[in-house]
């Protein structure tokens with residue numbers, strides 16, 4: 001794990017620098033989703049039934065990349081669009097890329113409550129989360145936590161949903177993960193006493209942003 005710790009705003013600056021150096025945002029999302037999927041496959045090489053809970057932002061987009069990779073690898077993939085259709089351009093692109101794959105899409109968390117899964121991917125909210133969980137998000141987080149209590153392995157994309165990236169404040173009902181795969185740099189929540197226990201193991205994955213591209217001042221943190 002890299003020891004650099006950056007805030008949500010600094011991470012956006014780092015991504016902007018990556019894009020300016022010729023690494024498009026869509027490619028960063030691809031790299032993030034594939035890196036997280038590689039970590040999942042390393043822990044469950046046998047595959048199985050996989051629930052991927054997606055929000056409508058770019059964290060959900062990472063989950064949609066994972067859905068594509070997992071479906072191609074033979075997992076039985078269910079995508080829960082917990083907040084409706086993806087809204088950011090890169091997430092929309094990755095949603096369209098699922099069109100010809102055997103991925104089941106669902107919009108109702110309650111419909112999945114009784115279905116057993118071997119693994120769950122939490123791609124509901126990442127660095128964009130703020131405030132408390134609203135009803136649809138709370139229902140999706142509750143589903144993920146119940147699946148974990150029933151034995152599913154829970155991988156959080158970037159951070160467990162319901163946690164504030166910069167303060168580590170955990171909303172009531174936040175996701176508890178077995179593994180959190182974050183990207184490029186750790187964020188304050190990964191080490192804050194209030195939120196670190198929600199993360200499980202933490203892996204910081206390279207998404208192609210070279211250290212020398214980081215804005216001045218951030219590379220030394």
Ligand SMILES: NC(=O)C1=CN([C@@H]2O[C@H](COP(=O)(O)OP(=O)(O)OC[C@H]3O[C@@H](n4cnc5c(N)ncnc54)[C@H](OP(=O)(O)O)[C@@H]3O)[C@@H](O)[C@H]2O)[C@@H](O)CC1
Pocket residue numbers: 015025028029030032055056057058059060061062088124125126127128129130131132133134137157158159183207
């Ligand atoms: N940028 C990049 O290049 C890369 C970014 N990457 C990934 O993107 C993630 C950041 O993506 P992001 O900025 O789109 O925010 P994200 O975490 O998806 O959440 C925003 C959504 O959540 C919603 N929402 C917020 N609070 C809420 C609440 N309380 N209750 C309910 N809804 C709430 C909010 O809705 P709104 O409040 O606007 O209505 C909005 O729809 C980052 O963590 C990493 O995984 C990687 O792909 C690498 C490249």
Ligand SMILES: [K+]
Pocket residue numbers: 059122123124125126156157158159160161
């Ligand atoms: K997440």
